[in-house]
Amino acid sequence: MLNPHPTRYAELNGVLHDLVTGAQEALGGSFVGAYLQGSFALGAGDLHSDCDFLVVVRERPDAEQEAALRELHHDLPHRDGHWNRHLEGSYAVADDLRTVDGLGREWLYADHGSDELIWSDHCNQPWAQWIMREHGITLVGPCPVDLVDPVPDDVLRDRARAGLATLTDDVLGWCPPSIAWCQRYLVVQACRSLYTVRTAQVASKRDALRWSMMHGDPRWRPLLQQVQADRDRGFDPADAPTSEAMDEARAFAAWVAAVA
Structure with missing residues (x-):
């Protein structure tokens, strides 16, 4: 049924x-x-x-x-x-x-x-x-x-680490940096990957962002708060991020790749 x-x-x-x-x-x-x-x-x-x-x-x-x-x-x-x-x-x-x-x-x-x-x-x-x-x-x-057997922890962690190595290029290869949604997506995907590396579990975008605010380096908290606050703006091709926001997103993704 x-x-x-x-x-x-x-x-x-x-x-x-x-x-x-x-x-x-x-x-x-x-x-x-x-x-x-x-x-x-x-x-x-x-x-x-x-x-x-x-x-x-x-x-x-x-x-x-x-x-x-x-x-x-x-x-x-x-x-x-x-x-x-x-x-x-x-x-x-x-x-x-x-x-x-x-x-x-x-x-x-x-x-x-x-x-x-x-x-x-x-x-x-x-x-x-x-x-x-x-x-x-x-x-x-x-x-x-x-239908699905348990997924080994090391498989989840290894795939998350591997994806972080090229995350910025991968995301901005299909999602233009001139769109604010893409800046937020890059940050959130980095958060999700870090969460998986640390926990061997998978979190939603929202929960991974919140987890990163609590467990990540405090220097990134303003960026994470900005991404969380801007979620309701949705996807708008005419909505451009500030250059500072995109630079911070790139830097955050690089930091996550390094610490993971």
């Missing part, structure tokens, strides 16, 4: 119902279950969040199933409403999802708000496995712990 109230947003619950029933129809017997991971699973989802999902499948979709899924995701973002444009997630092959041995294999992936599916390893990462197992919200299907 489909979970009728997986989030506190009635509209989003309706969009998830359409996503799941559409996926079930497209996949038939290959459908295993559907789940929320990401910020909503971590208890931090709000109107500024995307809604991260995983639909678990028995095997890679065949040509007919893939075509039906592409049609579903081409339609969803063009419907009236807010949340239909803020879905992000993948069709996870069950054997890949089970252990870290399957990390990095490509799944059909819907980028945030996109109406096209691509093959990507975006969601096939250790932090997604960890959130799915430890905090995943079941929309329909088996309990997440029956």
